[in-house]
Amino acid sequence: MATAIAVTSADLVLPPTDPGTPHAAVLPAPGTQSLDASVADMQQLLARYGHVVVVCPTSAPAAVERRVHAVRSLLESDRIALVRTDLPPLGAAVLVRQLRQLAGCEFSAGVLASAARLLAHYIYAGAVLGSVSRLDRVPVSLGSHLKSWLPGAHFAVLAGPTPQITRVGNGETPLAGPEFTTELLLARGQLQTDWPTTTLVPRWRIQGAALETPLPESSPGWWGTGKLVEFAAYLPDLSVLYQLVSSVRRETCHWCAMDLIGDRCGFCGSPLTVGSQPADSAGRAQGAERAAAAGERAVTAGGHQTRALGAGTHPPGVLGAGAEAGVLGPGGQAPGALGPGAQAPGAQPPGALEPGAQPPGAQPPGAQPTDALGPGALRPASHAPRGPRTLP
Secondary structure, three states: OOOEEEEOOHHHOOOOOOOOOOOOEEOOOOOOOOHHHHHHHHHHHHHHHOOEEEEEEOOOOHHHHHHHHHHHHHHOOOOEEEEEEOOOHHHHHHHHHHHHHHHOOOOOHHHHHHHHHHHHOOOEEEEEEOOOOOOOOOOOOHHHHHHOOOOOOOEEEEEEOOOEEEEOOOOOOOOOOOOOOEEEEEEEOOOOOOHHHHHHHHHOOEOOOOEEOOOOOOHHHHHOOOOEEEEEEEOOOHHHHHHHHHOOOEEEOOOOOOEEEOOEOOOOOOEOOHHHOOOOHHHHHHHHHHHHHHHHHOEOOOOOEOOOOOOOOOOOOOOOOOOOOOOOOOOOOOOOOOOOOOOOOOOOOOOOOOOOOOOOOOOOOOOOHHHHOOOOOOOOOOOOOOOOOOOO
16 A cells, blocks of 8 residues: 655645656645644545655745644654655655655655655755845855945855855856756746856756746745745656665664665654664675665666765765764674673673672562662562472
8 A cells, every 4th residue: 555645835746747646635734724623634535545754844834744643643654754845845846746656665754754764865946036135044154245235246055955056147156966867846936047047057967958837935945035946857767766875774663663765764753772773793784785786776767877875875874784884893893892791901700709799689688579679669469488399
């Protein structure tokens, strides 16, 4: 049974790339739908799909997130995942469409929910702005603030994966673009500029012509101005996305038992325990070989091999298994940790007791059997010692 991808705003729903791309369920805003109606809609989605992954931007009103938490609590269901993203509106819409594409594959709901963080690192989202004076979601230097008051000043801003701001014009600093083949999606606001198509497309080696879509309603509020042209470069081919996600080692959440990739469960938010991360050199080499092989097999629609999936290209802190090389020593121990059977300098040999010490499990004279139990331990109903039982 496929996993349902739900969104908290209609702005996050882009036209499908092919007829096989599943649709997204739009959850009405809290002000337009009662809580009972929201619960009933979620029940229908769960009955039809089994699991629901809700994508909600961090820029959405707090009431939207509270409504999702309330619905999940009232249903007492652990099959609803709330995925937050810091991407701007157009980039978040691209992420939702990629999740919709992958929902048609055999990936489990847990893998889809945790894959959102991985996919976001391969979406280059930004905008060309007429002013950065009210931009507060990307770090803006004092010089950029002052230059924004100059007549006709335009700024190219990259929100992710690495924030960057440069003034458009002669001697501009190029934006750090992707090192793999992508497509470019544009959403035009009130700013009249062709900079994304004339400068960004050849500089980033965009495949084909740039595509256009209506500007999301939340974009002017996110960027702080309506004079903008928003853009997002992304991996368009489903086969590349499939290889990207499938090349990552899968783990099992120790709390809710859902499948996950990376270092955090997408359903319960529980971090991956250190003990379950294989950090030995063999595990790292095997993960790198899988990623490299996946990158060689991944081919875009234009026939060019992408370099996004080679060994070592996954962003740090996202993959978990095999990605934190050098943090743990051989056998999964921290540097300087003692190996099996090793003793610290000056430690007593096994079985040796200090002068006056009591053997393990011994109790001081006159103590009750329960005095040896730690705080919060369950006490037996009777303090009488229990000897071996003799069968008749």
